[in-house]
Amino acid sequence: MSVDEVDGAVVEDAGWEVDPGDEPAKAVLATVGRQLRTWREAKGLRVAEFGELTGYGEDMIRKLERGERIPRPEFLDRADTVLGAGGVIRALKEDVMEVRYPKKLRSLAKMEARAVEFCMYSNYSMHGLLQTEEFSRALLRTRRPAYGPAELERHVTSRVARQAVLDRMPGPEFSFVQEEVTLRRPIGGKMVLRGQLEHLLGVGDLPNVEIQVMPTERADHPGSGGMIELLKFGDGTAVGRSEGLFNGRPVSDLKQLRILELRHGIIRAQALTPGESRAFIERLLGET
Numbered sequence: 001m002s003v004d005e006v007d008g009a010v011v012e013d014a015g016w017e018v019d020p021g022d023e024p025a026k027a028v029l030a031t032v033g034r035q036l037r038t039w040r041e042a043k044g045l046r047v048a049e050f051g052e053l054t055g056y057g058e059d060m061i062r063k064l065e066r067g068e069r070i071p072r073p074e075f076l077d078r079a080d081t082v083l084g085a086g087g088v089i090r091a092l093k094e095d096v097m098e099v100r101y102p103k104k105l106r107s108l109a110k111m112e113a114r115a116v117e118f119c120m121y122s123n124y125s126m127h128g129l130l131q132t133e134e135f136s137r138a139l140l141r142t143r144r145p146a147y148g149p150a151e152l153e154r155h156v157t158s159r160v161a162r163q164a165v166l167d168r169m170p171g172p173e174f175s176f177v178q179e180e181v182t183l184r185r186p187i188g189g190k191m192v193l194r195g196q197l198e199h200l201l202g203v204g205d206l207p208n209v210e211i212q213v214m215p216t217e218r219a220d221h222p223g224s225g226g227m228i229e230l231l232k233f234g235d236g237t238a239v240g241r242s243e244g245l246f247n248g249r250p251v252s253d254l255k256q257l258r259i260l261e262l263r264h265g266i267i268r269a270q271a272l273t274p275g276e277s278r279a280f281i282e283r284l285l286g287e288t
Contacts, residue, residue, distance in 0.1 A: 025099035029067035032092050037065040039083040053082045070154075071096060111239060112165050117232035119264045121177045121214075121223050125187075126196065128159050129166065130176060130203060130211075135196040136160065138188025171208040177264075177271050179223070180216045183284055190288055197285040204278055212271040213280050221270045222263040230260050 040050045051061040054075065063069045071079075073093050080089040112118075112129075120127050125139060137156045140147060147155060165172065183200075186193045204211040214223065225244020232238040240260040241250045251257065272280055 025070070026067060028095050028099050029070060031067075032071065032096060033065045033067040035089060035092060036061075036071075036079060039079075039085050039089060040065075043083050045083075050079075050082070054078050070099060111231050112162060114233050115165070115231040116172045116234045117230075118165075118172055118174045118176075119228070119230040119232075119261070120175065121228040121264055121267050122182055123179045123214075123223055123227055124182065125185075126178065126182050127176055129163055129174075130178075130200060131159065132192075132196050132199045133160050134192045135188055135199075138192050142187070166203065166206065166209070171206070174206075174209040175212075175264075175268060176210065177212045177214055177223075177267050179214050180280075183213065183281065186288075194285060194288050197281055197288065200281055201278065201285070204274070204281075210274045211277055211281075212268060212274055213277040214267065214271040215280075218270055221267055223267045225263075228260055228264050228267070230257070230264060 040047070043050075045053070047061050047065075048058045051058045054061070055078070056075070060069070064071055064075075071092075073096070076089055076093050076096070079085070080087060083089060118129070120129070126135060128136070131139065133156060136159050137152070140152055140155055140159075166174070183197065200211060203209055214221065226242055226248075228240070228242045230238060230240040237252065238257050239250050239252045240257050241248065242260055242263070245251075245259065246256060251260075271277070
């Protein structure tokens with residue numbers, strides 16, 4: 001993450017970089033930038049003065065006003081107060097919320113926001129909805145080619161933001177099945193793994209969440225083809241995806257969905273029960 005220095009103190013970057021090819025995001029950010037510039041000029045502030053009052057560098061303010069950065073929610077809150085905008089700039093957070101996700105994740109985030117039931121099986125890593133921020137950052141650092149610092153932080157932030165679905169009221173029903181190896185691989189080191197295991201126990205306490213572990217000793221189960229994700233919606237429709245089926249593409253055809261449901265159901269039946277899984281995670285935590 002890049003930073004600015006204000007009065008000798010290092011402060012957090014005011015926003016994330018935007019993908020040059022992301023036209024919908026650029027349109028939203030151009031509007032946000034015009035609002036910031038209009039309110040600043042109406043207040044009679046130069047760019048440097050506005051930057052000083054909000055705690056960010058002049059160059060960063062110019063990028064935000066040109067729509068070249070995705071402003072962080074806390075920056076918009078601060079700018080609204082400094083400019084006396086009466087909530088107008090603060091309200092822009094709703095417009096910015098969607099474009100903070102990388103382009104390829106937006107449709108997924110929209111679907112997750114509508115889903116009433118999540119059926120997930122992960123065989124190679126912790127599911128994104130279950131990851132701590134530290135674990136997510138360490139995992140994304142393993143990507144090759146590697147993300148740059150700003151792009152890495154944007155992906156981490158968007159992944160953590162997706163987890164808001166766990167706090168929805170009334171909450172969807174969640175079924176997660178994790179292969180044992182995903183709980184043992186020390187991504188980020190032992191302390192990061194400990195924090196991740198503790199987080200799993202906390203999430204598993206939610207009344208609408210079931211977390212199950214598939215022991216490595218289960219030699220024959222239909223998860224060998226790869227991860228499974230199945231989202232069900234309130235109108236009875238659904239969408240699913242599996243690495244081992246349909247070329248990994250999202251599907252909504254009833255016959256294809258039935259195959260995914262069948263596989264996920266068998267996987268759940270062969271995994272440890274939620275109670276057994278909790279005891280298993282607690283034992284791993286004690287060993288880590």
